[in-house]
Amino acid sequence: MIHLQGATLLTPEVEYRDGVLCMEGDRIIYAGPAAGAPPPSPGDEIHDLPGRAIIPGFVNAHTHLAMQLLRGIADDVALQPWLTEHIWPVEDRMGEEDVLAGTRLALLEAVASGVTAVNDMYMSMDRVAEAIVESGIRGVITQGLIGNADPERRRLKVGTDLYERWQGAHGGRIQVALGPHAPYTCSHEYLVEVAERAKALDARIHIHLAETPEETQELAAQGRTPAHVLLDSHLSDQPVIAAHYVAPAESDYALLSGMRIGVAHCPISNLKLGCGFAPVARLRAHGIPVGLGSDGAASANVLDPFLSMKAAAWIAKGASHDAAQLPAPTVLRMATYEGALALGLADVGQLRQGFQADVVVVDLRSAQLQPVFDVASALVYTATSRDVERVYASGRLLYQGGRHLAVDAAEIIAQARRGAERIAQRTLSS
Amino acid sequence: MIHLQGATLLTPEVEYRDGVLCMEGDRIIYAGPAAGAPPPSPGDEIHDLPGRAIIPGFVNAHTHLAMQLLRGIADDVALQPWLTEHIWPVEDRMGEEDVLAGTRLALLEAVASGVTAVNDMYMSMDRVAEAIVESGIRGVITQGLIGNADPERRRLKVGTDLYERWQGAHGGRIQVALGPHAPYTCSHEYLVEVAERAKALDARIHIHLAETPEETQELAAQGRTPAHVLLDSHLSDQPVIAAHYVAPAESDYALLSGMRIGVAHCPISNLKLGCGFAPVARLRAHGIPVGLGSDGAASANVLDPFLSMKAAAWIAKGASHDAAQLPAPTVLRMATYEGALALGLADVGQLRQGFQADVVVVDLRSAQLQPVFDVASALVYTATSRDVERVYASGRLLYQGGRHLAVDAAEIIAQARRGAERIAQRTLSS
Numbered sequence: 001m002i003h004l005q006g007a008t009l010l011t012p013e014v015e016y017r018d019g020v021l022c023m024e025g026d027r028i029i030y031a032g033p034a035a036g037a038p039p040p041s042p043g044d045e046i047h048d049l050p051g052r053a054i055i056p057g058f059v060n061a062h063t064h065l066a067m068q069l070l071r072g073i074a075d076d077v078a079l080q081p082w083l084t085e086h087i088w089p090v091e092d093r094m095g096e097e098d099v100l101a102g103t104r105l106a107l108l109e110a111v112a113s114g115v116t117a118v119n120d121m122y123m124s125m126d127r128v129a130e131a132i133v134e135s136g137i138r139g140v141i142t143q144g145l146i147g148n149a150d151p152e153r154r155r156l157k158v159g160t161d162l163y164e165r166w167q168g169a170h171g172g173r174i175q176v177a178l179g180p181h182a183p184y185t186c187s188h189e190y191l192v193e194v195a196e197r198a199k200a201l202d203a204r205i206h207i208h209l210a211e212t213p214e215e216t217q218e219l220a221a222q223g224r225t226p227a228h229v230l231l232d233s234h235l236s237d238q239p240v241i242a243a244h245y246v247a248p249a250e251s252d253y254a255l256l257s258g259m260r261i262g263v264a265h266c267p268i269s270n271l272k273l274g275c276g277f278a279p280v281a282r283l284r285a286h287g288i289p290v291g292l293g294s295d296g297a298a299s300a301n302v303l304d305p306f307l308s309m310k311a312a313a314w315i316a317k318g319a320s321h322d323a324a325q326l327p328a329p330t331v332l333r334m335a336t337y338e339g340a341l342a343l344g345l346a347d348v349g350q351l352r353q354g355f356q357a358d359v360v361v362v363d364l365r366s367a368q369l370q371p372v373f374d375v376a377s378a379l380v381y382t383a384t385s386r387d388v389e390r391v392y393a394s395g396r397l398l399y400q401g402g403r404h405l406a407v408d409a410a411e412i413i414a415q416a417r418r419g420a421e422r423i424a425q426r427t428l429s430s
Numbered sequence: 431m432i433h434l435q436g437a438t439l440l441t442p443e444v445e446y447r448d449g450v451l452c453m454e455g456d457r458i459i460y461a462g463p464a465a466g467a468p469p470p471s472p473g474d475e476i477h478d479l480p481g482r483a484i485i486p487g488f489v490n491a492h493t494h495l496a497m498q499l500l501r502g503i504a505d506d507v508a509l510q511p512w513l514t515e516h517i518w519p520v521e522d523r524m525g526e527e528d529v530l531a532g533t534r535l536a537l538l539e540a541v542a543s544g545v546t547a548v549n550d551m552y553m554s555m556d557r558v559a560e561a562i563v564e565s566g567i568r569g570v571i572t573q574g575l576i577g578n579a580d581p582e583r584r585r586l587k588v589g590t591d592l593y594e595r596w597q598g599a600h601g602g603r604i605q606v607a608l609g610p611h612a613p614y615t616c617s618h619e620y621l622v623e624v625a626e627r628a629k630a631l632d633a634r635i636h637i638h639l640a641e642t643p644e645e646t647q648e649l650a651a652q653g654r655t656p657a658h659v660l661l662d663s664h665l666s667d668q669p670v671i672a673a674h675y676v677a678p679a680e681s682d683y684a685l686l687s688g689m690r691i692g693v694a695h696c697p698i699s700n701l702k703l704g705c706g707f708a709p710v711a712r713l714r715a716h717g718i719p720v721g722l723g724s725d726g727a728a729s730a731n732v733l734d735p736f737l738s739m740k741a742a743a744w745i746a747k748g749a750s751h752d753a754a755q756l757p758a759p760t761v762l763r764m765a766t767y768e769g770a771l772a773l774g775l776a777d778v779g780q781l782r783q784g785f786q787a788d789v790v791v792v793d794l795r796s797a798q799l800q801p802v803f804d805v806a807s808a809l810v811y812t813a814t815s816r817d818v819e820r821v822y823a824s825g826r827l828l829y830q831g832g833r834h835l836a837v838d839a840a841e842i843i844a845q846a847r848r849g850a851e852r853i854a855q856r857t858l859s860s
Contacts, residue, residue: 072803076757108797271748301811318701327506367538367843371850373502381731386816413797420801
């Protein structure tokens with residue numbers, strides 16, 4: 001058994017100043033006050049961690065890991081030209097090798113930032129699944145389906161084959177969703193076909209929805225709304241992860257309340273691409289779990305949950321003129337448990353007996369964090385990913401004191417640099 | 431002479447991939463391509479810095495350093511109750527010892543984040559000046575003047591005495607401004623008196639202006655606007671640093687164009703307190719230099735210029751629905767040179783021959799930053815304060831590889847913790 005003790009422990013109900021967390025195998029055995037903790041047995045690992053916080057691993061509820069290789073390739077450009085003029089032309093020439101190199105690089109950043117679960121939509125997803133398995137964390141993977149470019153339904157077949165190959169693999173660490181890219185890249189007929197396939201497989205849906213107000217306006221011109229698209233196509237017969245949801249229609253809220261849906265709020269990407277900001281407080285008030293996603297590094301530049309938390313809290317308050325919106329404990333819950341709920345990971349995202357031992361230790365002792373009057377506030381508003389000291393996933397120590405223990409970080413960085421050079425050369429020569 | 435070489439050097443005009451920066455005494459002697467650099471002489475210090483960026487030190491254009499001691503004491507609360515119910519009651523009982531402890535702690539964070547100039551408004555400013563001198567950086571200091579609490583003009587006298595004691599001290603490293611707190615805490619008559627005093631001293635003005643839309647609405651109800659307040663009181667006869675300026679009146683822009691004024695944009699504080707966001711692009715389009723400020727750590731929680739840059743870029747794009755607003759090089763310029771311009775520091779904020787040797791080396795080699803297609807983008811959108819490797823101010827190395835060289839960081843942290851405990855006890859017993 002592993003005992004982490006002497007730290008501030010953030011459980012769902014209580015913050016224990018002198019908390020203890022015990023793990024055995026891939027499970028949390030105990031999370032609570034020192035007084036009630038199981039006594040160490042001979043051979044147990046014991047770590048005294050004063051000045052640290054112990055929190056659940058972060059859930060990145062929407063990302064495109066392989067786009068790590070495109071970080072910084074086209075900044076300060078709006079969503080539509082960014083996609084059509086910069087990203088898609090490069091992606092068209094990305095091979096499996098690039099996807100693998102980018103995903104492995106992204107997972108270095110994710111793990112070092114305390115992320116222990118990701119929800120990824122991209123292509124060449126077998127490579128992505130392999131990289132996630134190698135990294136030691138868990139992931140929901142989705143083949144992105146741009147219906148308008150899939151007349152023969154070959155991509156849809158790739159997506160369903162992926163499900164059959166990977167769903168529940170590695171002790172459930174890999175889950176598979178079906179991923180119609182967005183209402184503006186998939187016809188109604190295509191969405192209906194995806195919904196049928198999802199129902200047959202009992203698969204979750206992962207879709208970009210209402211990423212811009214313009215997208216919602218275009219649907220309105222057709223007499224539809226984002227939630228109506230889900231309902232009408234029967235996609236919402238299955239659980240849905242809706243990424244972004246910057247611009248729900250007014251009538252969407254009532255429809256959403258009847259669905260099994262979670263939202264992946266991606267504040268950095270939404271702001272940086274000029275898309276706006278999702279009405280998080282209102283979505284949550286309707287009972288919808290809202291996780292935090294980074295989106296890909298090509299738009300957000302970072303996969304850092306500490307930055308996503310800051311951006312989510314800041315923009316919720318700033319846009320509403322209400323400083324009380326999304327207080328720090330709520331933001332922490334979104335970044336962990338609500339993300340897990342949105343992804344359908346039932347035993348993930350809380351420090352609770354019987355839950356997966358996805359556990360992060362954050363060092364709160366640096367000068368840049370002092371004083372610490374309130375640990376949740378310090379984690380959300382002050383700490384950075386560089387303050388992450390230890391990362392466990394499924395009870396396995398993946399990262400400690402700046403070093404990756406499950407993978408060869410230097411080799412991954414070198415491969416990624418070669419991949420980025422290939423991309424730069426192709427871009428220059430196009 | 432100190433030679434920094436082999437890095438990417440960001441000069442005002444050109445980004446040199448293989449740049450060289452030479453410093454001697456407190457000045458930059460050379461900043462440009464390796465080809466034209468002065469050859470090293472015997473006894474020179476030479477540092478090879480591949481994979482790093484060399485940038486000017488950051489200018490924190492508006493802060494309250496001593497509030498570092500109040501970090502996290504009252505989060506998720508709106509500006510007015512935050513001031514009147516939480517901050518002012520605590521501040522009333524802060525002594526000189528607390529101000530010194532908080533300021534020294536804040537300067538640890540500032541220096542470690544690459545900040546080499548601060549614009550501070552607070553009380554017990556002699557202690558603040560001493561702490562800035564000790565830290566090795568430069569500062570503009572201002573006694574905060576809450577006119578409505580200064581019937582005898584005792585604080586105004588403290589502020590003018592401060593000017594006479596410190597203006598230009600330590601080779602110009604300390605500058606002093608006069609600081610009427612805000613239009614809503616100072617009567618017209620008081621502002622006129624401050625303006626007269628500033629004119630007599632030839633001092634710069636530092637004021638909180640239009641921090642909320644409500645403030646501008648209240649002025650409108652009196653037939654006034656924020657810029658009109660400056661003009662009408664004659665404060666704008668002197669150069670002015672206007673902090674925040676979230677809500678200019680429509681007629682302000684024309685008035686501002688005729689003033690010697692700079693704005694300190696504090697995006698994190700403005701968002702987190704629910705105040706809104708300043709129209710930075712429009713202010714800059716009117717020729718007004720806009721620097722970046724953190725505000726105090728009690729509202730912003732961090733003094734980190736890397737976070738201020740991210741927040742400024744994100745919110746400018748998100749609020750305008752224009753991803754091209756405030757591109758990375760502009761944000762870097764705001765965080766350095768425009769801040770210096772706003773503060774009247776004529777030879778600060780650029781890597782340029784003859785300028786002050788305020789120089790920061792950022793390590794771009796970590797996994798979390800790869801790949802680096804564009805250095806300005808990496809600095810603004812991806813890098814964190816923890817990537818700062820070396821900080822020079824006036825040619826003196828203050829910080830390297832996580833270690834403070836000019837001060838005893840452990841002692842400062844210990845003193846600050848004792849100060850925070852005093853404050854917590856007073857708060858609990860009140």
